[in-house]
Amino acid sequence: MPSDGRPLRSNQRQDELDPGRPESGLPEQDFWEVLYGRRSIRRFKDDPVPEKLIDQVLHAGIWAPSSCNYQMWDVVAVTDPEVNATLAELSSQMGNAPTNLVVSYGRDFSEEGWANIQSASAMIQNMSLAAHALGLGTFWITQMGDREKVREVVGLPFDRLVIAVLALGYPAKLNAKAPGRRPLERVTHFNSYAGEAIPSSTDPRDWTPELLKIYQRARVLNGLRHNKPRAWEVRALEQMLASFVKDGQSKPEDESQELPRWLDVLPCNGIVTDRLSRERRGFAFDIVERSPEVGAFVSKRTRPKAGILAWPPEAATEHFESPAESTYDVVSCLFRLEDTPPDERKRLLSAMKSWLKPGGQLIIGYVSASSFHQSSERLRKRRGGPGGVEYVLSPDPNIGPFEALAPSSIEAMLEAEGIRVEQRLGLQAVPQPEEIEFRTRNFSGRSKQLVRTAGKLLSCLEKLPGYEKRRARFQFISARK
Ligand SMILES: Cc1cc2nc3c(=O)[nH]c(=O)nc-3n(C[C@H](O)[C@H](O)[C@H](O)COP(=O)(O)O)c2cc1C
Numbered sequence: 001m002p003s004d005g006r007p008l009r010s011n012q013r014q015d016e017l018d019p020g021r022p023e024s025g026l027p028e029q030d031f032w033e034v035l036y037g038r039r040s041i042r043r044f045k046d047d048p049v050p051e052k053l054i055d056q057v058l059h060a061g062i063w064a065p066s067s068c069n070y071q072m073w074d075v076v077a078v079t080d081p082e083v084n085a086t087l088a089e090l091s092s093q094m095g096n097a098p099t100n101l102v103v104s105y106g107r108d109f110s111e112e113g114w115a116n117i118q119s120a121s122a123m124i125q126n127m128s129l130a131a132h133a134l135g136l137g138t139f140w141i142t143q144m145g146d147r148e149k150v151r152e153v154v155g156l157p158f159d160r161l162v163i164a165v166l167a168l169g170y171p172a173k174l175n176a177k178a179p180g181r182r183p184l185e186r187v188t189h190f191n192s193y194a195g196e197a198i199p200s201s202t203d204p205r206d207w208t209p210e211l212l213k214i215y216q217r218a219r220v221l222n223g224l225r226h227n228k229p230r231a232w233e234v235r236a237l238e239q240m241l242a243s244f245v246k247d248g249q250s251k252p253e254d255e256s257q258e259l260p261r262w263l264d265v266l267p268c269n270g271i272v273t274d275r276l277s278r279e280r281r282g283f284a285f286d287i288v289e290r291s292p293e294v295g296a297f298v299s300k301r302t303r304p305k306a307g308i309l310a311w312p313p314e315a316a317t318e319h320f321e322s323p324a325e326s327t328y329d330v331v332s333c334l335f336r337l338e339d340t341p342p343d344e345r346k347r348l349l350s351a352m353k354s355w356l357k358p359g360g361q362l363i364i365g366y367v368s369a370s371s372f373h374q375s376s377e378r379l380r381k382r383r384g385g386p387g388g389v390e391y392v393l394s395p396d397p398n399i400g401p402f403e404a405l406a407p408s409s410i411e412a413m414l415e416a417e418g419i420r421v422e423q424r425l426g427l428q429a430v431p432q433p434e435e436i437e438f439r440t441r442n443f444s445g446r447s448k449q450l451v452r453t454a455g456k457l458l459s460c461l462e463k464l465p466g467y468e469k470r471r472a473r474f475q476f477i478s479a480r481k
Contacts, residue, residue, distance in 0.1 A: 021059045029133040038129055039178055041137025044097045044169030048079060053134055054099060057168065060130030064122035067115035072106035073123055076154040086153050087165075090145035092441065097139075097167035101127065102150060104160035120163035127166055137171035140164055145443075182218045204341045204401040209312065212339065213290040215400045216268050220297040229271045232432040236474045237272065237334070241279050243425055244363055244478045245330065248282030259284040260329040263355055265348070266290065266311065266336040270298030276332065277302040283330065292320045312347070323355045331356050334365040337410070339401050349413055356481040362419060364477045369404040371473040372430060372458075407475060419479045426472030430458040
């Protein structure tokens with residue numbers, strides 16, 4: 001940078017290097033505002049993007065750095081509604097914007113260093129920023145279904161690998177709140193790495209409670225978009241409530257009456273607590289969480305707002321206290337032992353018992369390792385499905401590590417704590433139709449049909465006597481202190 005603070009500029013004539021690049025008529029924009037103001041836009045107006053603007057976005061794209069400056073990228077800007085509709089059949093994500101920019105790069109170019117992916121990504125980011133500066137919106141699509149089909153639809157030759165698609169259009173709706181960022185000091189280091197990395201492993205043994213806390217805090221920063229309830233899980237929860245908790249369905253008419261108290265343990269994204277508190281308004285809810293931030297996220301989803309308490313006891317502070325002993329009529333831990341490191345599970349169970357009033361009810365829900373869950377996971381991996389912590393096929397895919405639990409291990413833990421099991425309930429021994437629909441949403445038509453037929457055949461199994469109870473994925477236990 002010259003000493004007067006202006007950026008260094010080459011004095012070459014730009015139109016010689018990139019004929020047609022707009023030299024004037026571009027909106028004046030502050031770089032930092034563009035950088036920090038860009039957001040992924042997922043809802044667009046129907047208005048087409050004028051060709052001139054698409055052109056400007058593409059010009060910005062080719063000024064990205066590329067490995068050896070080989071620029072082996074090829075972009076197809078799809079503006080034809082019919083072609084876009086065909087793309088949308090491959091993945092609904094490509095059905096949102098009037099323009100889809102299909103970005104490809106030399107398939108085998110420098111695969112070892114992923115230089116093709118890196119160069120194309122630099123181009124995509126350049127285009128996203130330029131689009132934002134021009135008043136347009138974009139979102140980066142990797143979930144495009146079968147990328148070879150995308151390539152064929154837009155007529156790219158085999159030796160081009162489709163890296164991603166950038167949806168482009170006029171924003172219809174801007175998210176009021178930007179998804180937050182992990183704190184800089186957690187992510188960046190000077191000279192040598194001095195942190196504790198979040199594992200990509202889904203095995204709870206590879207995680208410490210502290211890492212789980214950091215990861216979950218980062219997940220909730222993304223807001224509700226990544227934390228949606230699924231119909232089949234909600235149904236299981238409602239069935240559990242109908243069978244285990246008959247009281248407290250509505251608020252007592254006498255408002256001065258003190259409500260029985262319910263503590264929900266490690267609710268993380270709050271989907272379950274949200275539902276519990278709606279279905280059982282006759283209880284006063286508290287939650288216990290690993291960090292006040294995640295606690296606040298959950299509490300916002302409950303009406304009235306649940307009280308926020310601390311786990312583990314060492315995390316407690318003056319404003320983030322541990323739950324008091326012998327306080328709760330109900331303590332629930334629903335699909336949270338699966339992500340808890342095994343050593344912590346016993347400690348948690350013992351604490352849950354201590355938080356209950358004498359005679360209080362403990363409710364545990366978990367995904368059983370003796371169910372179809374395990375084989376569907378194996379199938380997904382074989383199919384080359386996404387791996388890593390965010391993609392575990394679980395009742396709640398965004399909580400980090402996950403392992404389905406053996407019913408015998410849960411029973412042994414309860415016995416060791418002297419907790420009396422009163423009722424057991426097993427639900428969904430085969431995948432439900434809505435779940436099959438959801439999990440296969442990006443499959444090709446043929447694979448989708450195949451899985452649906454398999455699902456129908458499997459559903460006959462559920463009718464066999466005792467099968468659902470024994471082989472159910474969702475297992476619930478009600479016990480007393
Ligand atoms: C490599 C990559 C792939 C992405 N894929 C998708 C996608 O398939 N679908 C989607 O809705 N968003 C996708 N996104 C957008 C991210 O979800 C988004 O950038 C992130 O939540 C941060 O939000 P912001 O872009 O508004 O700052 C992708 C982003 C990147 C960088």
